[in-house]
Amino acid sequence: xxxxGHGTHVGLRRTRNEDTYYADASLxxxxxxxGMGGHQHGEVASALVRDAMVDLxxxxxxxxxxxxxxxxxxxxxxxxSFDVLPMGTxxxxxxxxxxxxxxxxxxxxxxxxxxxxxxxxxxxxxxxQALVEAGQLDPAQASQHxxxxxxxxxxxxTGAEQLHIGMARGQLEPGIGFLLCSDGxxxxxxxxxxARTVGRTDLASQExxxxxxxxxxxxxxxxxxxxIIVRSS
Numbered sequence: 067x068x069x070x071g072h073g074t075h076v077g078l079r080r081t082r083n084e085d086t087y088y089a090d091a092s093l094x095x096x097x098x099x100x101g102m103g104g105h106q107h108g109e110v111a112s113a114l115v116r117d118a119m120v121d122l123x124x125x126x127x128x129x130x131x132x133x134x135x136x137x138x139x140x141x142x143x144x145x146x147s148f149d150v151l152p153m154g155t156x157x158x159x160x161x162x163x164x165x166x167x168x169x170x171x172x173x174x175x176x177x178x179x180x181x182x183x184x185x186x187x188x189x190x191x192x193x194x195q196a197l198v199e200a201g202q203l204d205p206a207q208a209s210q211h212x213x214x215x216x217x218x219x220x221x222x223x224t225g226a227e228q229l230h231i232g233m234a235r236g237q238l239e240p241g242i243g244f245l246l247c248s249d250g251x252x253x254x255x256x257x258x259x260x261a262r263t264v265g266r267t268d269l270a271s272q273e274x275x276x277x278x279x280x281x282x283x284x285x286x287x288x289x290x291x292x293x294i295i296v297r298s299s
């Protein structure tokens with residue numbers, strides 16, 4: 067049995083929501099996309115990738131295949147509009163099967179797993195994360211770094227030959243949960259606070275999502291915020 071909750075909020079500083087998401091237990095597909103590009107291009111980018119992912123996964127493609135296909139569709143869409151700002155999007159996606167899971171991501175939207183504690187599965191494609199891995203920046207400093215939002219990978223911006231899609235897979239067991247979110251959540255709420263909410267077994271997934279959205283708004287709400295929680299029982 068799969069139980070899930072989902073929600074998005076424009077935040078307190080933005081005039082439009084460039085995040086989008088998809089949550090469908092029958093297809094087993096859950097995803098969050100955080101668009102960028104200014105004006106309405108971020109909204110177009112995230113929606114285009116969402117729709118492409120749903121279409122391609124419905125046709126039997128894996129998450130990796132679908133992400134490559136979505137990137138190609140976005141670049142084809144953007145090519146005739148060479149005079150506008152480039153548009154791109156992050157993506158964090160989860161696919162559930164009868165006994166397994168597959169996650170894939172590009173950018174800094176994240177996938178966490180809950181299994182007797184919260185653990186980040188995804189790996190940010192960001193300048194700050196690259197500096198941390200190179201030993202040039204302390205992880206504690208990373209969250210305050212002025213360039214923490216600079217991405218090294220994004221669908222629609224990174225060329226097909228340079229695109230590196232992160233991926234992980236494993237067995238699906240009762241009691242495992244997943245959190246997918248845009249950086250509007252993780253910029254405003256600490257991992258420890260997120261873990262306390264996700265770990266509340268007295269709350270349904272939707273109640274946990276609603277609480278996380280409120281926590282992000284209480285934390286400043288500087289960006290669009292999108293959250294999906296999926297639980298296996």
